[in-house]
Amino acid sequence: MDNSSVVTSLAVESGRRHGRPEFDEHAAFHHLKHLLPAQAPLKDFIHHNTLHAFQEDRFTDALHKAARLFGYKTTLTVHEYRRLFEQGRIRPEIIRRVLMERKGEAQVNDWTNRLLRKRYDSTIVPRIGTLRMHWKREHRIDLDALVHSTLFRVLNSYLDQGIAIWRFPVWDKGFLASIRELQRYAYTGFLHGKRATDLLMDETTTVGRLLDILVGEPALYEQYLFDQQFAHPGWSGLVSAIEENPAALLDHRRITLPELVTFELLLEIDALDRQFPKGWEPLAQGMRHRPQPLFAEVAYAEVDEVRSLWQEAFEWTYHDEALAGLSQNARRPEPPVLAVQALFCIDDRECSFRRHLERIHPGFRTYGTPGHFGVEFYYRPEHGKFNTKVCPAPITPKYLIKEVDKKSRAGKDVHFSQRTHGLVGGWLISQTLGFWSALKLFISIFKPSTGPGTTDSFQHMDQFSSLTVENSDPSDRDGGLQVGFTVAEMATRVDAVLKSIGLVRDFAPIVYVVGHGASSVNNPHYAAYDCGACSGRPGSVNARVFCQMAEHPKVRELLRAKGIDIPQETRFVSALHDTTRDEIVFYDEATLDAPLRALHARHMTVFRDALDLNAQERARRFEAIDQRDSAKEVHDQVRLRSVSLFEPRPELNHATNALCIVGRRELTRGLFLDRRSFLNSYDASIDPDGHYLQGILGAAAPVCGGINLEYFFSRMDNQKLGAGTKLPHNVMGLIGVANGVEGDLRPGLPNQMIEVHDPIRLLMVVEQLPDVVLATIQRVNATYQWFVNEWIHLVVVHPETKAIHRFRDGRFEPYEPLHGSIPRVLESMDVLLGSLENMPVTIIEHA
C-alpha cells in the first residue's frame, strides 16, 4: 500500500513538472486497469467477480454505482421482479420481513405498495462516454468508426497465438516499438498524416502530450481515457491482463495498456487531421456543456431502492427455503456398513452425483474439498512444451509434476490446417478434401463422435502414464521449480486436507479421490467448464498426485505422528469424473491386490449406475432429451451432446448455483438441493479454534463467490457484462471471442451458459459456532470483505442444536426460517420428472 502511494505521489510530482497538475498519468492508468474487465485469454478462463473493482463497497452501493457510472444493468427490472413474484418465486412473507428489517414496521404497507404497484422508469443513462461524445455532437466526427477497426486488427495480429499464417513481422520489441518499426520501413503505415507519424516516431511522446493535443484540459484527461477505453472494454481488459501476467500467452508478447492508449490516441489525432485538413481545436475548447465528472457521487433514486429490496427478497426466498430444509432434515442413522469413502470437489455439479452414490450403496460416505485436493503445482504432460498451473489462481506454486510414459497422442485434422488457406494448397484441397468435408459434415450431423477438435477431459493426462510425484533430491529442479514433493511436504498436504474435511479415523478399505473435468466441442469457453480450483483444468492429475502421496508408506508414518492413523490395508484410488459425459476413469487400478480389485469392481458398478442416474437428473434441463427413456438411454443422449458440433449447451456448468455448505455430510445427506450447492466437508468438532475453517473459507469465498458473481452479472447484463449469445462468435487470435470480424472482444459468460441461472448471491452456510466463525473471518481482511460487504451471505448452523445465526453488519444474529414444512418424497427421481425449472428443496426419505 505504502509503496504504491509513494509511486503515486512521485507521478503527481512529475505531472506537475510538466505543467499538468490535474492529470496524474500513473494514477490514471492504475485506476483504469482496476476497473477494466480482468479476464485472461480463453485457455485460462477462470471465474471471478465481474465487478471486483467495486468490492470495497457494500454490494448494493456497488451495484448502484456500477450502473450509474458504466451503464451496466446490475439488477433485474422492477417488471421482471414482479413477474417472479406472480410466479411465486418471490414470496410475500419474505418481502414483508425484508421491509420490516430495512424500512421498519410502520412503512411496510407503503413500501409493499411501491414494490408491487408503483410505476417506475428503469432507463439507465450512464456517465461513461459523455465527454468523448462531444466529438460526434459538436464536431460531427465518429472517431470510433474511424479508429476501432484498425486498432482491433493491429492488436489482434500482434497478440495472435497461432491463427494467422504470416505473423506480425516485428514482435520481440514491445508493442509500440513494433508499430514504430513497421511505420518506419513500410511504404504505407497505420498512420497517414505527418503529425501523427512524427509523434509516433518520437519516443519521448507521452500520453499527456497527446491528450494536450486532443483534449487540451488536464482536468478532463482521465475521464477521456475512461471514455475511450470503455468504448472497447474487451480489448483494453485483455491487454491489461496480459500486461499483468505475460505468461498467460504461451507465445509471449510484450504490451502495456499505456502503449495501447498511445496508439489509439495517435490514430484519433490522425483521423482528425485527415477529416479536418484545415486544423481543429482540442475537444475542451468550445465544449458547451461540461460533462459531470465520472466518479462524482451518485444519487439514489427511489427506483434503485425498490430494486435492491426486490433483489433481497428474491435471494432470501430461496435461502430461507434452503435453511428450512437444512434444519428440518433429520440426522440419519450412520450407514450400517462402512464400505467406501470418496472425496469429491466442492463443485455444485458433484452434489447430485454424491447423492446418487449414497442412495445406491448406503455404505458410501462422500466428502467435498476443493478439487485440487490441497496439492499445488505446475503440471507438464509428456511432450508438452509448457507448464500448466493446476491449483487455485491466486497461488503461485513452487513445484512441478511431470508426466512420463504417455501412451497416446492426439489426432490431427486437416480442416484446421494452414495449407487449406494457401492458393495452390487450397486449390488442390478444395477439389479433393472438399468432398471429404461434405461427408464429415454429414457424419457429424447424423452420428456425432469425438475428434481432434474435441476438448476431452481424459486427455489432460494419459490414463496409463506415470507422474513424478516424489522428490528425493531437492536439487532436482526444472525451470526454477522443484520436481515433485518431498515426503514431509507430502505429509503436510495430505494431513491438511484430511483434517479440514474431518476424515481422520475409520478409514474404509478404499478411499476414492475423484477430480472432475468436462468435454465439449466447438466451445471456445471450454476452460470455464473444468475445475475452477485447478485453474480451469481437469482435476485428474491432482487427484492422482494426492492419492500417491497418501499411499506413500513414509507419508503414512508422518501422518500417524500427526494423529491420523491410516490402516495399512487402506488404499487410495484416484479418478476423474467427466461432468459433461458423466463418465469416470480410475487411475492406477492395477496396483490394487486381488481382493481389493474385486471390491473395486463392485464399486465401479455403483459408480456407473450413479452416473446413469446423474445424467438422467441433468437431462431434465435439456429440452431435446426425452426423460421418459431409461436412465441408460438418456445417458447415451447426454454423451452425444458433448461431441455434437451443433450443441451449444454440452452441459449447464455452474448455472443455478446458490449455496455453499461447509459442514458434515450429515447436515445435507438426503436433502435434495437440485445441484445448486457447493459442498465442502468440515467437522467443527476437530477444529475448535477455526484453524482449518480459515483455510476453507479463504478458498471457498473467492472461488465459489467468484463463480457465483460471474454468473450473477453475466445473467443480469449479458450484453455488457456477459459475452452475449455464442452463436455468432468468432475466435480472435485464440485469445478471445468477438462477434463477426470487426467486434470488440467479449469477456464474461455467453448467454447459453447463464440463461437458466437465477441471479442470486451465494449463501455460505457454516456448521460451527458463531463466535468461532466470527473470529475466523475477521482474521483475514480479504475474506472478511466478502462477507461484511455482503457480496456473499453468511449464516452459521450450530453443530449440536442446529440453531441458525445470520451474519449482518459485522455480527451474528439469530435467524428463524419462515418457510413452513419442506416437502418429502421417497425417491429423488420422484421430484424431477418433466420440469425445466428449479425444483423446491425437498427431503428424500430413502437416501
Next chain:
Amino acid sequence: MERLLPLFVLIPFLGFLISLLVPGRHESALSRIAYYSAGAQFFTLLAFGVLWLLQGAPLLNVKEIVIYRSDGYEFFIDLFFDRVTAVYLLVGSMLTFMITIYSRYYLHREDGYKRFFNTILFFFTGYSITVLSGNFETLFVGWEVLGISSFLLIAFYRDRYLPVKNAVKVFSIYRVGDVGLILAMWASHHLWHENITFMKLHNYELVHHQLASHSAIGIFISLAILVSAAAKSAQLPFSSWLPRAMEGPTPSSAIFYGSLSVHIGVFLLLRTFPFWEHQFVVRVLIAVVGLLTSLMASVTARVQSSVKAQIAYSSIAQIGLIFIEVAAGLELLALVHFAGNAFLRTYQLLVSPSVVTYLIREQFYHFKPREHSFEDTLPKRLEYTLYVLSLKEWNLDTFMYRLLWNPLKHLGRRLDVFNINRSLAVLVPLYLLGIVLLFNAQWSTPQVAHAIPIIAVFIALVLVLRAFTERKHVRRALAMVIMGHFWVVLAISFNEDFDLGHSLIYLSGVVGAGFFAVYAINALRRTERNVDLGRFHGHVYEHPRIALLFLLSALGLAGFPISPTFLGEDLIFSHIHPDQLVLASLVALSFVLNGLALVRIYARVFLGPHVKTYHEVAYRSA
C-alpha cells in the same frame, strides 16, 4: 421432364410460406419444415437427376408463366436446366438440408428462431429460382431475393450496431451488382428484341450473328455481367464485404458466405458463358479479375488473425481461381471446384469455434518459438509494406467507402439547402407542366422533347439522393423516394410512344407500397417521439409488427418482386433506346439509390441498438 422443373421452385417456396404461418414458439415444427423442404428438394432432385442422366443430360427449358404481354414486349418466367443447374441445385439443397438440421439444435432457445428459418427458406427459394432461371428476368427475381435475405441474415442480431451497419454495407455492394444486371437486361432487350432465354444463348449461330453486327453492345452486356458477378462473388474491387458479412449465427455464415451465396457470381458467369465465349477481351478480363483477386486474397488470408476472416479470404482466393477456370472454358473443373470449395468452407466455418482447442493443443505440444514465413526472405521494406497492406485489406473497404458513398454523401449534403416544402412548390407545378406537355406534344420543340427525359430523370436522381442522405425527417425521405418514382415515369413517358398502361402498372406498386410505408411510420410516431434518421433507433424491439409492415412496404417501393413495380421497372427499361446509355445509367442509378435509401430508412428507424435503455443494450463496438 421439363414439366417437373417448377417443382424445384415450388418446394422451397411452399416451405417458406408454411414456415411463415407457424407461430414462433413451435421450434421443432419450424425447423422440421425447413429440413423437410430442403430434404424433399434434395431427394427429388436426386431422382430427377438420374432420369435426366439416363436421357443423356439434355438441356431443358420451360416457359413457365407469362406475366405480362403487349406489343413487342413479353415478361415471362422461364426455367432452364443443364449440368450447371444440376450441380448448383444439388450442392445447394444438400448443404441447406444439412445446415437446417444442424441449426435445429444450434439455435435452440435463440431469440429469432422463427425469423432464422423463415429467412433460410426464403434464401433457399431465391437460390433455387436463380440457378433454375431460364432468362434474365427470372434470374433477377431470384437475385433480388438473395440480396434481401442476405441483408436479413447479416442483420439477424438486429439489436447490435455492427451487424446492422455491415448488413447495410453488404446490401449496398449487392445493389452495385444489381445495376450491372439491370443494365445487362436492358441492353440485351435491345440486342435480341425479346427477353432472350439462356437456352437460346446456346445457339451458336444466333449469338454469333447478333454479336457480329452489334459488337459494342455485346461487350457492354458482358462487362455489366462481370461487374455483377464480381460484386456477388466478392472479387476485386468488392472483396472486403465478405468477411464483414459473418455477423449472423455461424451456420448461416457457413452456408451463405462460406458456400452458396458467394458462388452465385460464378454461376452467373457459367450461365452466360455461351454469350461471351467468343469475346476474347472479356474472357481475358474475367481471368485477370480472378487472378488479381486470388493473389490479393491469398496474401490477405495469410495475415488474418480471426478464424472467420481467414476462411473468408481463403474462399475468395479460390473463387478467383474459379473465375479463371470459367474464363478458360473449363466448365467441368469450375463446377467441381465450386462444389469442393463450398463444402470445405462450410465445414471449416462450422468447426471454427473448435480452433481454440485444436490450435492451443498444437501450440502446447509443438511450439517452436518463431517460425519464419517465406515473406521474411523479402527485403524488409517490401515485406512490411505487403504485411501492412494485407492487414488493411488493401484499403478495399475504405476504397469502396470513398468511391461510392463519400461522393453521394457530399452531393446529398449539398442538397441540404433543398428544402422539401419549398421545393414542392416548384416540383409539383413542374410535374403538372410535364404532364400537360406529354399530352400535347405539339406545344414543344423536338429539342425540348429530347431534353425533358434527361432533366426529369435528373430530378428523380436528386430526389432519391436527398432521401438517401436525409438525417431527420422519415416521412420526407419517403416522400422524396415516391416522387422520384414519378419523375422516372415522366421521363420515360416522353421518351417513346407513351404507354399509359405501363406507367400505371409501375405507379400502382409505388402508390400502394408508399401508402403502407407512410402508414407504418405514422403508427410508430403515435407512441414514439424519438424517430429520425440521424442514428439507429432499434424500434423493432417494441414494435416488431410495424417494423415488418414497413419492411414489406419498403421492399415494394424499391421494386422488389412482390409489387407490380418490379414488372414496371423492366417495362420502363424497355422504353429506353439502345443509344441512350446516359439515360439508362441514370435510371438504373436512381433505382439503386432508391433501394438503398429505403433500406437505410428501415435500418435507421427499426434496427440497431435500442434508443431506450431500460433493458440490456450491447456496446456499440460489440
